[in-house]
Amino acid sequence: MPGVWNLIYELAVFEKEPDAVEVTVEDLERDGFSENPKFEVFVAEISDEIVGIALFYYRYSTWKGPTIHLEDLVVKEAKRGLGIGKSLYNEVMRFAFDKKVRRVEWDVLDWNTNAIDFYEKTGATMLRDWNAVKMYEKALDAYIKKIDG
Amino acid sequence: MPGVWNLIYELAVFEKEPDAVEVTVEDLERDGFSENPKFEVFVAEISDEIVGIALFYYRYSTWKGPTIHLEDLVVKEAKRGLGIGKSLYNEVMRFAFDKKVRRVEWDVLDWNTNAIDFYEKTGATMLRDWNAVKMYEKALDAYIKKIDG
Numbered sequence: 001m002p003g004v005w006n007l008i009y010e011l012a013v014f015e016k017e018p019d020a021v022e023v024t025v026e027d028l029e030r031d032g033f034s035e036n037p038k039f040e041v042f043v044a045e046i047s048d049e050i051v052g053i054a055l056f057y058y059r060y061s062t063w064k065g066p067t068i069h070l071e072d073l074v075v076k077e078a079k080r081g082l083g084i085g086k087s088l089y090n091e092v093m094r095f096a097f098d099k100k101v102r103r104v105e106w107d108v109l110d111w112n113t114n115a116i117d118f119y120e121k122t123g124a125t126m127l128r129d130w131n132a133v134k135m136y137e138k139a140l141d142a143y144i145k146k147i148d149g
Numbered sequence: 150m151p152g153v154w155n156l157i158y159e160l161a162v163f164e165k166e167p168d169a170v171e172v173t174v175e176d177l178e179r180d181g182f183s184e185n186p187k188f189e190v191f192v193a194e195i196s197d198e199i200v201g202i203a204l205f206y207y208r209y210s211t212w213k214g215p216t217i218h219l220e221d222l223v224v225k226e227a228k229r230g231l232g233i234g235k236s237l238y239n240e241v242m243r244f245a246f247d248k249k250v251r252r253v254e255w256d257v258l259d260w261n262t263n264a265i266d267f268y269e270k271t272g273a274t275m276l277r278d279w280n281a282v283k284m285y286e287k288a289l290d291a292y293i294k295k296i297d298g
Contacts, residue, residue: 008211008212012212017212020212021211021212022212022213022214022251023210023211023212023213023214027214031209031214031215036185038207038209038215039209055209055211057208057209058187059206059208059218059220060180060187060188060204060206060220061172061220062157062170062172062204062220062221063157063161063166063169063170063171063172064171064172064286065171065172065176065180066180066187069208071208071209071210071211072211090296093284093289093292093293093296094293094297096284096289097289097290097293102171102285102286103283103284103285103286103289104283104284104289105281105282105283105284106282107279107280107281107282108279108280108282109278109279109280110278110279110280111278116280119282119284122284122288122292123284123288123289123291123292124282124283124284124288125282125283125284125285125288126280126281126282127280127281127282127283128280129258129259129260130256130257130258130259130280130281131256131257131258131259131265131275131276131277131279132254132256132275132276132279132281133254133255133256133257133268133273133274133275133276134252134253134254134273134274134276135242135245135252135253135254135268135271135272135273135274136251136252136274137213137251137252139271139272139273139274140242140245140246140252140253140272141246142272143242143271143272144242144243144246147239147242148243
């Protein structure tokens with residue numbers, strides 16, 4: 001998990017939000033290796049170093065039943081272009097296929113055209129008319145104070 | 150769960166996709182009441198009839214840890230305008246607050262301005278630059294055949 005955390009953090013630095021990472025290595029160890037793990041993760045290694053991760057978990061569709069959500073697919077910047085991302089992506093798809101889930105889902109930034117082109121080539125569908133809604137911690141605190149005094 | 154399923158189905162009919170509901174009442178009973186339930190659901194009742202549901206489950210943010218995802222918030226059409234939807238919404242927010250999750254998240258269609266106005270008034274943030282990506286069952290089957298022959 002230290003290697004997984006490093007990639008999570010590297011991505012946050014790249015997105016200029018290093019302070020946004022509140023998860024610790026200990027959190028990942030507890031949440032990923034507990035009796036009912038909160039996520040699963042495939043890792044790509046080169047010489048014992050983790051250079052790529054695909055982190056995912058189950059969701060539940062009221063139409064389709066269990067689905068797989070791909071939360072993060074990250075390849076270390078220095079190791080891109082070697083096909084590592086595609087290998088990790090394929091492993092997640094194989095996992096979903098083996099588990100017989102009826103859908104795999106994830107989110108992509110609409111300006112990330114390289115990723116979108118890749119996803120569409122593999123058969124995935126873009127839903128462009130949906131917004132992702134987030135109630136963040138501070139807003140949640142404020143809302144609860146408002147409704148419950 | 151028969152009452153929950155009825156509302157799921159009513160919504161699918163409203164969206165002109167009744168055939169999209171592959172989940173059965175038995176699926177909901179097994180998946181919602183197992184030792185490790187795949188979802189939780191709050192229901193609103195009038196005279197012992199279920200007239201509203203808020204169905205949710207945990208997700209996992211690699212920055213924030215566990216989050217709550219609100220999958221479906223449905224009120225029977227004949228019972229709208231009574232504040233049932235808001236009550237269910239508030240219960241989900243209270244649940245998330247009590248569980249100390251750092252985020253509640255869900256998706257909304259971008260033309261559903263009434264819902265968006267309501268969510269924003271409660272402090273939620275719209276992320277309009279993300280696309281939802283879905284790899285559906287048939288596309289997944291075809292992709293696996295392609296990569297694994």
